[in-house]
Amino acid sequence: MNHVTDPHRESPVIRTVAMPADTNPAGDIFGGWLMAHMDLAAGNVATRRAKGRVATVAVEGMSFISPVLVGDEVSFYGDVLSVGRSSLRIRVEAWRRPREEEVMNKVTEAIFTFVAIGADRRPRAVDSSSVD
Numbered sequence: 765m766n767h768v769t770d771p772h773r774e775s776p777v778i779r780t781v782a783m784p785a786d787t788n789p790a791g792d793i794f795g796g797w798l799m800a801h802m803d804l805a806a807g808n809v810a811t812r813r814a815k816g817r818v819a820t821v822a823v824e825g826m827s828f829i830s831p832v833l834v835g836d837e838v839s840f841y842g843d844v845l846s847v848g849r850s851s852l853r854i855r856v857e858a859w860r861r862p863r864e865e866e867v868m869n870k871v872t873e874a875i876f877t878f879v880a881i882g883a884d885r886r887p888r889a890v891d892s893s894s895v896d
């Protein structure tokens with residue numbers, strides 16, 4: 765379902781407004797802007813779960829479903845899908861809401877994999893007993 769008034773009951777990890785500086789030459793919001801925000805949102809969820817530093821190691825299934833327009837409110841939601849020894853898979857969805865409307869549309873989704881790393885930048889184990 766890509767058109768709803770309230771896609772998630774939980775709060776978004778990031779909510780922002782798409783600005784003219786974020787556009788591509790055609791005037792729509794640049795895909796890289798969305799990807800950067802998705803990485804930020806997923807990284808925030810992963811860092812919280814891993815209780816420390818994480819590095820993005822892979823992105824799966826990035827799809828752009830519909831365009832984001834200047835002035836849209838864009839909300840980024842993130843959930844922990846799975847936790848390995850040192851890796852975490854985070855599902856991220858971005859939803860847009862035209863600033864004068866109530867209906868939201870899903871615009872992108874992807875799964876980000878992070879690795880928990882220590883001060884030496886090498887993988888460290890994530891505490892598997894923590895509740896997500």
Ligand SMILES: CC(=O)SCCNC(=O)CCNC(=O)[C@H](O)C(C)(C)COP(=O)(O)OP(=O)(O)OC[C@H]1O[C@@H](n2cnc3c(N)ncnc32)[C@H](O)[C@@H]1OP(=O)(O)O
Nearest residue numbers: 819820821822847848849850851852877879881885886887
């Ligand atoms: C280049 C950039 O700036 S990209 C943006 C920022 N990201 C980075 O800088 C990360 C760059 N990458 C790295 O530094 C290294 O790949 C590290 C430290 C993250 C991982 O080092 P590796 O030697 O690959 O670690 P290792 O082989 O032990 O794997 C660690 C975990 O990552 C997982 N992993 C590694 N590569 C991938 C991958 N491409 N996709 C999914 N999972 C992966 C492994 O399955 C393992 O999971 P587990 O511990 O839960 O079983």
